[in-house]
Amino acid sequence: MSVALLQQWRNRVRRRRAAIVLASGLPVLVSVLVVLALHSPPAMALVGLLLIVALLTWQLRRALRLIDMQWVARRFETALPLLEDSTDLLLSPAGELSPLQRLQRERIRARLDAVRPPELRPPWPWRRIALGVLVGAVILSALPFWPQAGTNEETAAGSSTTDHAAPATATRITVGTLEVESPAYTGLAPRHETGLETEAVEGSTLRWAIRLDPQPKAAALVFLDGTRLALAEQGGQWVAERTLSESVLYRIAVESPLPLAEDRLYRLDATVDHAPEIRVIEPDRTLNQVSDGQRVWSLDFEVADDFGLGDARLRLTLAQGSGEQVTVNERSLALTAEQGGSARHRRYRHRIAIDRLGMAAGDDLIVRLEIADNRQPKPNIARSAGYILRWPSDLSAPSEGVEGIVQKVLPAYFRSQRQIIIDTEALIGERASLDADAFLSKSDSIGVDQKILRLRYGQFLGEEFESGRAEAHADEKHDDGQEPDQADALAGDHNHEDGKQPTAGFGRADDILAEYGHTHDHAEAATLLDPETKKILKSALAEMWQAELHLRQGAPAKALPYENRALGFIKQVQQSTRIYLARVGLELPPVDESRRLSGERAGLRDPRGVLVAARVEEQPLIDAYKALQAGDVPEFEALEGWLRERGKRLPDALGLIAAADALRREPACTSCRRQLLDRLWAALPTPATGSRLRAEPDALGRRYLGLLDGEAQP
Secondary structure, three states: OHHHHHHHHHHHHHHHHHHHHHHHHHHHHHHHHHHHHHHOOHHHHHHHHHHHHHHHHHHHHHHHOOOOHHHHHHHHHHHOHHHOOOHHHHHOOHHHOOHHHHHHHHHHHHHHHHOOOOOOOOOOOHHHHHHHHHHHHHHHHOHHHOOOHHHHHHHHHHHHHHHHHOOOOOEEEEEEEEEEEOOHHHOOOOEEEOOOOEEEEOOOEEEEEEEEEOOOOEEEEEEOOOOEEEEEEEOOEEEEEEEOOOOEEEEEEEEOOOOEOOOOOEEEEEEOOOOOEEEEEEOOOOEEEOOOOOOEEEEEEEEEOOOOEEEEEEEEEEEEOOOOOOEEEEEEEEEOOOOOOOOOEEEEEEEEEOOOOOOOOOOEEEEEEEEEEOOOOOOOEEEOOOEEEEOOOOOOOOOOHHHOOOOOOOOOOOOOHHHHHHHHHHHHHOHHHOOHHHHHHHHHHHHHHHHHHHHHHHHHHOOOOOOOOOOOOOOOOOOOOOOOOHHHHHHHHHOOOOOOOOOOOOOOHHHHHHHHOOOOOOHHHOOOOOHHHHHHHHHHHHHHHHHHHHHHOOOHHHHHHHHHHHHHHHHHHHHHOOOOOOOOOOOOOOOOHHHOOOOOOOOOOOOOOOOOOOOOOOHHHHHHHHHHHOOOOOOHHHHHHHHHHHHHHOOOHHHHHHHHHHHHHOOOOHHHHHHHHHHHHHHOOOOOOOOOOOOOOOHHHHHHHHHHHOOOOO
16 A cells, blocks of 8 residues: 555646746747747748657656656655655565565554554646746737738838849849868868858869859959869859868958949968977986986977877987087987877977987987977977087196186076075085985085186176186195195185285296286276176175185084075165266257347248158058047058068968958948047057146136135135
């Protein structure tokens, strides 16, 4: 009995929901069907009937889809807690239940038979039903005001008879279609366009099929550049074929006593096939340096194209030697894409064996990826930027004194003071994870960067070089008889804190230059900066000296304050590097006193016309815009001529030409005038900033000015 009760309530709920759907939507749908039957052809009325039936069926299925036995059981459990969420046991066969489940099932059956079932049917939505009935009544009440179907047919027949009887006044385009066949390499399927305008890939083949009424003697397509494409008559249609090479505008010209009814411009947009886009994943820098023990150089490229990729080649250029003895060897390698890529997106990986190329110290290897797409007949070729692998020359020549520790660096690329500070702070943070030797090596490397930057700024003070060797006897005399330590070696001849100056020696280069020669290595000899700026720059170099000293000693924490102060001095120097020139005024010739008050105007020049308004290159655009704003007719010939010659720089020159042509054909068209104004506004050049006149004061402002002048009383 319980299962039958659940089925009974399921059917009740379904009937109620179906009745609500029909009562809400049927009045509107029936009224629409009546209108179609009375005021439309039979075929359209039949289509409307099928659509109404389909809509009602979809609404009913949507309303009844979720109403099943499980839904009714869940609603019973929600409304009756005494069922203990066990109503689903009534829907399961008794043979599939355990003894405990069968016992619970009998208990639920008895309870369900003993209680009054809850109301599960949704309430009637009277407001929605009333709204549907009202809309349907409004539609039916408007039937007398619509013409009857018979009247329409008689009118159509009468007009058809009149058309056949009256002679045609213009040639009309009854059918116009375009068949677009994209190039084979694009993989795009041919398509059919029902109009005479389209957008296609550059190189696509276009086929026109046009029906004209009445038939002219001849017809042709006239393009914007003046070329004509004759249309051939085939089976009552005028057909032609052309390859789309660029975006163009064209119109249809007929040879007939009757003009063309719609003589307008049609637009064909050519989509450009772009070259492949290359993204270099590895290496991440354009200049790379061979590290110790490096045997291979890994390259990783990702390439994408809009229609398909072709062959990829890796261009290798090996530069060996130095000076005038540089030899360059070039070679090319074919690359194979990784598996899994598509025709439009591929990835290339390659590992270059440095030893097999014969690369040695002092050599540069330049690589560049070159890839083509599938464009026909001439493919687009894309080339990546050149990436350099540099093997530095052996800089470990014997050196003494200050330059005893030789560092291999790139002299052409030096770090900024801010970057040195960042590296120092990073090294301080990594101190706990590095051993003593590695920490000292990194600190010394940052010290080398600080030295390069110091020498770079020192050029502004006349420091042209820093000697690579110390004095021959610099390490022979020490107060304590010990070997010089690292601090002494790094400080060298520029840090004499004990006040002792090095003695002159025979053959010393700086002594010979000081006595007999001329040197530029003096700060006072530099004349690039004013004295105050030189003083600030000297302070910056002094701070760099101290920072370099502590970095070379492996104490970056002590060097950090000097680095920050050096950065502050550098900022002051950058802000003070301005040039001030003496002001030179205009020296006018003296006035000839003999001609004063004489009235003679011989030799005088008319001041009018001295300042002539500049005529910008876009003057035809400006003139056309001003004419349209004033309500006048612009000079269309000058505007279109300028657009044909210089319109390529505009984003949409063809749209501007089409808008001008539409206004010229219909001068009274307000929307055409508005559209041309909008397009001209987007193409106008940005005017130069000018001074604005002071606005006229209002009543309060005039009263305030009058009070200031004492002309009015408060």
